[in-house]
Amino acid sequence: MDERIYNALIERGWLIPQTEEEVERAERALARVELPPSLSPELADPYRLIHRLDEIKARENRKPLTGILNAAQDLRKSDDELVEETRLSHVLVTMFDLRQIKLSTTPQKVIERIASAIRKTVEQVTEYLGGEPRFAVSANYKAEDAPALDEPQSFADAVLDDPTLSDERREELLAMIESV
Amino acid sequence: MTSLQTGGSATVSDATDKQLFALMAARGDDDREAWAEFYRRYIDDFRKILQRLPQGRGDELAQEAMIQAYERANTFRSDDALDADASRRRTLAWLGRIARNLYVSSLRGQRGVTVGSLTGEDGEEALRLSEKGRFLARGELHREIEELEAKVTGTTDDDEDEISDYRRSLQEGLDALTQRERDILIATYEHYDSAKPQQQQRLPPAVVEEICQRHNINADNLRQIRKRAYQKLARMAEKDSQIES
Numbered sequence: 001m002d003e004r005i006y007n008a009l010i011e012r013g014w015l016i017p018q019t020e021e022e023v024e025r026a027e028r029a030l031a032r033v034e035l036p037p038s039l040s041p042e043l044a045d046p047y048r049l050i051h052r053l054d055e056i057k058a059r060e061n062r063k064p065l066t067g068i069l070n071a072a073q074d075l076r077k078s079d080d081e082l083v084e085e086t087r088l089s090h091v092l093v094t095m096f097d098l099r100q101i102k103l104s105t106t107p108q109k110v111i112e113r114i115a116s117a118i119r120k121t122v123e124q125v126t127e128y129l130g131g132e133p134r135f136a137v138s139a140n141y142k143a144e145d146a147p148a149l150d151e152p153q154s155f156a157d158a159v160l161d162d163p164t165l166s167d168e169r170r171e172e173l174l175a176m177i178e179s180v
Numbered sequence: 181m182t183s184l185q186t187g188g189s190a191t192v193s194d195a196t197d198k199q200l201f202a203l204m205a206a207r208g209d210d211d212r213e214a215w216a217e218f219y220r221r222y223i224d225d226f227r228k229i230l231q232r233l234p235q236g237r238g239d240e241l242a243q244e245a246m247i248q249a250y251e252r253a254n255t256f257r258s259d260d261a262l263d264a265d266a267s268r269r270r271t272l273a274w275l276g277r278i279a280r281n282l283y284v285s286s287l288r289g290q291r292g293v294t295v296g297s298l299t300g301e302d303g304e305e306a307l308r309l310s311e312k313g314r315f316l317a318r319g320e321l322h323r324e325i326e327e328l329e330a331k332v333t334g335t336t337d338d339d340e341d342e343i344s345d346y347r348r349s350l351q352e353g354l355d356a357l358t359q360r361e362r363d364i365l366i367a368t369y370e371h372y373d374s375a376k377p378q379q380q381q382r383l384p385p386a387v388v389e390e391i392c393q394r395h396n397i398n399a400d401n402l403r404q405i406r407k408r409a410y411q412k413l414a415r416m417a418e419k420d421s422q423i424e425s
Contacts (some may be wrong), residue, residue, distance in 0.1 A: 004346065004347070005350065006372050007347075011351070011356070012351060013230070016276045016283060017272070019273050020266060020272075022274050022276070023229070023276065030228055031231070036227075036238075041222065043227065044224075046216040050212055052247045053247070055248050057207065060207075074254050075207065076205045077207070092238065101353075
């Protein structure tokens with residue numbers, strides 16, 4: 001009887017449908033009743049509400065960044081897309097995400113590219129990169145004391161040590177350092 | 181019209197829902213236009229589904245859910261295997277989940293019924309919430325449902341006529357409910373999980389407390405009111421079967 005009452009409430013329109021099947025049930029029931037008044041011009045116009053989207057964006061921009069990879073995932077951006085847009089490598093993107101590259105040695109252009117790729121402000125990204133280094137999420141350990149993280153590397157060292165970078169990209173990144 | 185960055189479609193109005201969600205989630209130059217197109221596409225069908233909500237806030241809820249859809253665009257998962265109708269229902273169901281969360285949150289912000297309305301309608305005394313009455317015993321809710329179902333059973337799912345008669349009688353029964361009975365029944369079923377078997381349906385204690393606070397009753401009152409609602413529905417079903425015999 002639970003399910004029958006539940007379905008009756010969906011058909012009555014007293015419960016909001018939550019699945020495709022319930023939507024179908026609700027719409028079939030709607031077809032049997034008198035239709036509600038037609039859509040008012042005010043309700044039909046999305047541009048009366050556009051300012052609310054700006055409020056959402058502003059709120060998102062005020063939130064501290066919790067991770068570069070997280071931010072990319074929120075935008076439904078794949079790791080490959082992130083790497084391409086930042087013109088870095090998977091290794092470097094991950095190192096930035098874990099704050100394992102010293103902010104002071106990172107070219108401004110790299111920070112700008114990261115910010116652009118994840119739709120955040122340069123200030124948000126700078127603040128994030130200046131934080132304490134962290135472990136990867138999957139890291140675990142068995143020792144009684146937590147292992148200490150190594151000191152962050154300089155950007156130059158990270159670029160030189162990354163075996164996955166193409167020569168072309170490595171040169172481009174190193175050139176940015178020299179131009180700072 | 182703006183050229184899209186994904187999918188290759190020329191304009192936003194030609195974009196699939198999946199493309200619109202991608203544009204909204206990307207928060208790029210096309211996101212507002214993508215959202216406006218999504219809004220135009222769904223607002224009418226969605227607000228019709230919400231029109232008969234008891235609080236009469238269908239239009240407002242539909243708009244709020246649309247705005248939240250922009251904020252949560254990155255959480256929508258499309259299914260390329262679905263045809264156009266099924267895909268549309270999937271989107272409406274996703275919007276429905278957003279709307280229900282908004283609806284339940286808004287009800288939580290409301291104060292419960294006044295003492296006067298409690299005593300006036302049923303002659304019951306308004307009782308203060310007590311520690312004992314605060315939580316229903318586990319399984320008690322569903323024992324009462326089973327008892328009522330025992331009175332009503334006789335219909336089987338094999339008989340299509342009986343199903344539609346039963347459904348009609350349920351709808352007539354819903355018409356016969358008082359405002360409070362309806363509100364409590366709806367509040368109960370807002371937490372119903374159709375994916376779980378009946379034996380696993382449980383109202384969390386916190387939800388029971390919330391419903392009781394909303395209506396300024398204790399758990400015993402809640403059970404009695406809901407039982408009365410079930411009895412009304414059962415009586416309609418019995419009356420229907422008697423007319424036929």
